[in-house]
Amino acid sequence: MKLKSVFDASEIRSEFESAGINPNFVIPIWKYVIQNPDCVWDEIPSLPSAAYTLLHSKFKTLTSSLHSLFHSSDGTTSKLLIKLQNGAFVEAVIMRYDTRLGMCGGKPRPGGVRSTLCISSQVGCKMGCTFCATGSMGFKSNLTSGEIVEQLVHASRLADIRNIVFMGMGEPLNNYNGVVEAVRVMLKQPFQLSPKRITISTVGVIHAINKLHNDLPGVSLAVSLHAPVQEIRCQIMPAARAFPLQKLMDALQAFQKNSGKVFDFLILQEFLGLSDGNSVPFFFNQVINLIPFNPIGSTSQFKTSTKQSVSSFQKILRETYKIRTTIRKEMGQDISGACGQLVVNQPDSKRPPGTVEPLRDIEDLHL
Template identity: 70%
Template sequence: MLSLTTSQSRRIKTKIKKGKSSGIDLTEQAKHRIGTMSFRSIFDAGEIRSEFENAGISCKFIPLIWKYAIQNPNGEWEEVPSLPSAAYILLRSKFKPLTSTLHSATDSSDGLTTKLLIKLKNGALVESVIMRYDTRLGKYAGKPRPGGLRSTLCISSQVGCKMGCKFCATGSMGFKNNLSSGEIVEQLVHASRFSPIRNIVFMGMGEPLNNYVAVVEAVRAMTGSPFQLSLKRITVSTVGIIHAINRLHGDLPGLNLAVSLHAPVQDIRCQIMPAARAFPLGKLMDSLQEYQRKSQQKILIEYIMLDGVNDEEQHAHQLGKLLEILQVVVNLIPFNPIGTLSQFKTSSQQNVSAFQKILRGTYNIRTTIRKEMGQDISGACGQLVVNQSDKRFAENQPLLPDIEDLHLR
């Protein structure tokens, strides 16, 4: 969100004076607008670097400031040690440690999933989901992994989504606005107070590659000091924005790519994913092949199983033939009901198993079936929508291998 101009601030202050003279109390509302709209998140990396460079302040201080903001979200800038005097003035006038607030946190019944509802400075709400996994269930080089629980954070990149996928609750919201890079990073800051985060997946609200610049900037911040996350542990999911995929490896080499394919032919894709009309399947496959040639990494293919739509044996054969040109892991996703919004039904376990058997046996494609977490708090795949009254309940889920085990092995 851009800062208010001088003329805008003057008009608001005039309204405050008029409100006082007419007996109308506009002060708090106007002050809130000035205060919240004019300050940027300290984690908006591009903004803070630009401001520091223009003021002649070394950017080497930024990681120190970020570390302080993480540890002291309600602290004062004067308490950050060893900064140039000009930095304190700039920070006080233009930046806040956090521009978002944690509205609520809801734990699943099994204690493995926590859904965070985060309120942005413009009043909008977005959701992030912490998923805890048992590393011992994954394998490395054929051997059990050492260690215990670790956490993956599912991050949102937009308020709502433009893609309009008919099986996804977030798509029912429509598109509201993009998040800034700072608002994306702040989700990690909030989540880190609940659990140490090891992996990040951009599979929350929104289409990440439709907010390309902010997502790239946020990922770069997360992989730098003080967060120090590995690019190999960050996955960006997309419905297939071809021009953005073509840029991605150059901007973030080593990043994991996931593609929400969900159908083996263009016609079915367009029926369930209206945005697919802009991204023909043949051109998308060409783009993925080029991405893989450059990155030398496996691509995660996400495929939601919809009864009678894309889950029959013929669809499995079509998908297998389509993906033969790539090195992929296919993740079959059980459809999560989204109340009255959906026209779809969940595929039977028999159909899902038969689908997996064809991909594995006939086409030698590694294929997994996602065991959903957080269904009882509407935190599972496709369920993220800001609706605090909508609660669903499911049986406890077992400890699961996480996205890293799916993607890299």
């Protein structure tokens, strides 16, 4: 019988309740497993005898394992290749930022190094975005909530994770229940992350956006817009056909009204038709996050924009349209860990060497 992850919250709580075991024992079990990753169930102290029997028969401390670990040449980025119980692989990326290098009010920021974890929600992806390596895998399966949380468990042994971004493999809102349950676990003990430090990225799954605020109040939303005109979006993001731009904007407007959150619009392609009647109406409290294209192979139809063209584009958005705009300077290109580069083909292959540039943390976009 396939054993379940102890971090599948609904599963273990349901099993405990059915067995007459107080579900409050789940938190100390999680704490012990995090602190003692190689433990066996009998080592966990002070549990009812029925809990040990149930844990042995239905759960594993971790259903996934850290298969390989890649570090960028500058030490800012680490990519985790994680092997799931069914033999499939997903990738997660730790990005480290030194807050003292930024500026706040004209002064150096207080603090030091903080880490953001980019998490995967699916094996592969069905969205088929032409600029994303993950899309070339096709869709394989959704991750369980426990498999999502286990990425944080593995990463926490390497860094003190402060922020979570669901920007790894897969479309998070296509695995809605798994992602929502995983985030709820991350918000409580023993992780106790703040909702404002968790960002879910989506290509625009409207029906899920309409539910998200009620299910995860306080969590941030990033939208991979990539073009402000529906026709262009459909060319580079085939799934956009199911999510018409105007309906997406209506959903986002309702989300922002209910949540009061600032949106991150992620832009890859050249922004055209800003004043066109068919383009995005910029009435949001928003941040435009410009992402230079990261190479995904010699056959790609896209090329990375020059720094000059990206800066010129940013200047137009800021000065002409008065839109808060940042430029994403990618981390981890030399380990294929940058935005759009996550793909699992040959887990044991080595990544080519290269150089990377520092990146502003996702939470800085909301300051």
